[in-house]
Structures are given as structure tokens and as C-alpha cells.
Amino acid sequence: MEKIRIIEIQKRVYANNDEDAKVLRKELQDNKTFMMNLMSSPGSGKTTMLVNTINRLKDQLKIAIIEADIDSDVDAYTILNKTGVTVNQLHSGGSCHLDCGMAKEGLEDIRYKDFDFVVIENIGNLICPASYDLGQALNVLILSVPEGDDKPLKYPKMFTKVDCLLVSKIDTLSVFDFDFMALETNVRKLNPTIQIFPISAKTNEGMEAWCNYLVEKIKQFKKADFK
Amino acid sequence: MHELGLVIQVIKTVEKYMKENKLSTVESIVLQVGQLSEVYPKYLKDVYPIAVEDTLLKNTELIIEETAGIGQCDDCHFNYNLVENSNECPVCSSKKFSIISGKEFLIKELHAY
Numbered sequence: 001m002e003k004i005r006i007i008e009i010q011k012r013v014y015a016n017n018d019e020d021a022k023v024l025r026k027e028l029q030d031n032k033t034f035m036m037n038l039m040s041s042p043g044s045g046k047t048t049m050l051v052n053t054i055n056r057l058k059d060q061l062k063i064a065i066i067e068a069d070i071d072s073d074v075d076a077y078t079i080l081n082k083t084g085v086t087v088n089q090l091h092s093g094g095s096c097h098l099d100c101g102m103a104k105e106g107l108e109d110i111r112y113k114d115f116d117f118v119v120i121e122n123i124g125n126l127i128c129p130a131s132y133d134l135g136q137a138l139n140v141l142i143l144s145v146p147e148g149d150d151k152p153l154k155y156p157k158m159f160t161k162v163d164c165l166l167v168s169k170i171d172t173l174s175v176f177d178f179d180f181m182a183l184e185t186n187v188r189k190l191n192p193t194i195q196i197f198p199i200s201a202k203t204n205e206g207m208e209a210w211c212n213y214l215v216e217k218i219k220q221f222k223k224a225d226f227k
Numbered sequence: 228m229h230e231l232g233l234v235i236q237v238i239k240t241v242e243k244y245m246k247e248n249k250l251s252t253v254e255s256i257v258l259q260v261g262q263l264s265e266v267y268p269k270y271l272k273d274v275y276p277i278a279v280e281d282t283l284l285k286n287t288e289l290i291i292e293e294t295a296g297i298g299q300c301d302d303c304h305f306n307y308n309l310v311e312n313s314n315e316c317p318v319c320s321s322k323k324f325s326i327i328s329g330k331e332f333l334i335k336e337l338h339a340y
Contacts, residue, residue: 005338005340007338008335009244009336010335011240011244012333012334013240014332015240016239016240095229095232128229157265
């Protein structure tokens with residue numbers, strides 16, 4: 001019998017997914033398709049924010065949305081009916097996050113090469129989506145006022161991984177004990193370079209500033225030479 | 228309950244490693260799981276037998292080594308276990324700290340031939 005060897009590999013468990021994401025990111029860059037990974041808790045107002053954002057940008061950009069949910073297609077229909085852009089529904093089959101392989105399937109289904117801007121609406125969850133690189137150009141997190149200003153303390157990993165934080169439902173600030181300054185301090189401690197936009201997709205407050213930031217990011221991406 | 232997805236990542240990574248390095252059998256996999264990694268060893272163990280069915284690892288044992296969540300106090304620089312002390316320095320009661328270890332989630336080694 002052959003002798004057993006102990007092989008030290010010290011490999012991060014996420015390394016496999018990270019390699020897939022690197023390949024996909026390169027494909028998206030070569031094709032100039034800007035992919036945004038949108039994460040949040042359930043009920044933070046992701047879909048409402050998206051509908052508002054799409055309607056502001058759809059005349060200047062070719063947009064597609066990939067909706068990921070454990071089940072159902074209610075969000076996909078809402079977006080389709082309210083914006084008319086291409087929507088694809090992914091079902092994670094019970095899994096609490098998307099990995100790069102699932103994102104790639106979703107992108108191929110919509111023939112992503114036809115689009116300038118693709119949003120993947122991740123599963124509503126502040127924990128595991130943070131660990132999986134999908135190959136996105138931008139990671140965006142939504143935190144709604146009713147969820148509370150302590151979330152960065154409870155889910156630190158998510159807040160360190162994102163490029164931009166949208167604080168949604170800002171129109172409800174007066175009825176909740178939500179300390180915006182405390183939130184900002186807690187978030188910046190974890191992530192000093194994060195962009196923070198207070199928004200309300202209902203009253204339109206802050207939506208213009210957010211969309212300007214997004215369009216600027218997409219323009220920079222399209223101009224960039226990734227070779 | 229994200230452990231199933233993680234175990235599947237572990238299996239994919241090890242299978243790839245086996246192919247690349249022409250290993251025929253892996254007797255055991257040693258994972259290093261930090262107390263602050265948001266991964267629960269118990270759930271990893273629970274889902275592992277189901278995840279390895281129909282893979283090259285169906286007879287491979289899973290061994291988990293836990294590493295402590297250690298932080299250094301930002302004020303008095305004492306090192307202490309964050310979990311046991313609820314993130315509060317037992318010397319000076321400061322709640323400010325920097326993490327030293329405990330966030331790792333690694334495939335540490337394979338016992339193979």
C-alpha cells in the first residue's frame with residue numbers, strides 16, 4: 001500500500017469561485033457590459049429602487065435585470081411591467097446566495113452582450129452574498145431606515161465588501177430611531193472609501209445623486225482599457 | 228444555513244486539486260475554520276455526507292480544526308478571546324479592538340496518496 005502523504009494546501013474555500021469570477025469579469029470588460037451586484041435584506045426596497053433607477057436611465061443605456069430569488073417571479077414581473085426592460089428570473093433552489101456559476105448562467109440566458117448595464121439582484125440576505133465574487137464591476141448594498149443603524153455592527157463583512165451603500169426609505173426617518181450620523185460613522189470605520197447615498201425611491205429624494213454616480217461609473221468603465 | 232454551498236466549494240476545489248496533482252485517493256480533508264468566520268463546524272459536518280455522494284470524495288473524512296477569535300485591545304494592547312469576553316477587553320474594559328485571528332476559512336491540508 002502506498003504511503004499516505006500530508007499535503008498542505010492552505011487554499012481559501014472561496015478560491016474556486018474567485019477564479020471563475022476573474023474569468024467572467026474579463027469577459028464582461030472585453031464586452032463593455034457593466035454588471036452591478038445588488039445586495040440587501042429582504043424588504044429593503046431593492047425592487048422599488050431598481051424600477052425608479054431603470055426608468056431614469058433606460059433612454060441612455062441598454063439595461064437588463066437578473067432577478068435572483070429562492071422561489072417565485074413576482075419581482076421579475078414588477079420590473080417588467082413597470083419598466084419594459086429585459087428581465088430574467090433565476091431561482092437559487094433554496095440556496096441563500098448566488099455564486100459566479102449561477103450569475104454566468106443568468107447572463108448567458110439574456111445574451112448579456114446586447115446590454116450596457118446588467119443588474120443582478122442577489123438573494124435578500126446580508127451574510128453569504130458578501131463572500132461570493134460574481135465578476136461584477138460594482139457592489140451595491142441597500143440598507144433601509146426601518147432595519148436600523150446598527151446593521152454594520154451586526155453584519156460587518158457585507159459593509160466592508162461593497163463600493164456603495166444606498167440608505168433607502170429615507171422618507172421614513174422621522175418615525176424610526178435611526179441615527180444617520182451613527183450609521184455613517186460605523187460604516188466608514190469598516191470601509192473608509194465607501195460612497196453613501198440616502199435615497200427614497202418613493203419621494204425621489206437622493207435618486208438623482210445616486211443615478212449620476214452610477215452613470216459616471218458606467219462611463220468610466222466603458223472608457224477604460226482593461227488590457 | 229450557507230454551509231452546504233461552502234462544502235460544495237470545498238469539494239470542487241479538492242477534486243480540481245486531485246486532478247491537477249494526479250492524486251487517486253484523499254483519506255481526509257482538514258479544514259481550518261475560525262470562530263469569527265461566520266461558518267459553523269457542526270453544520271459543515273451535517274451536510275458533508277450528502278454533499279460528497281457521487282463525488283471523488285465519497286469515502287473521504289472531513290476533519291475540522293477550529294481557530295480562536297483573538298483580538299488585540301486598541302487601548303491597552305492586551306490580546307484576548309473575543310467570543311469568550313463578548314468583545315470587551317478583560318483588562319481595561321475597552322470595546323475597541325483589532326482582530327488578530329479567527330476569520331480564516333481554509334482548506335488546510337489533504338491526507339492523500
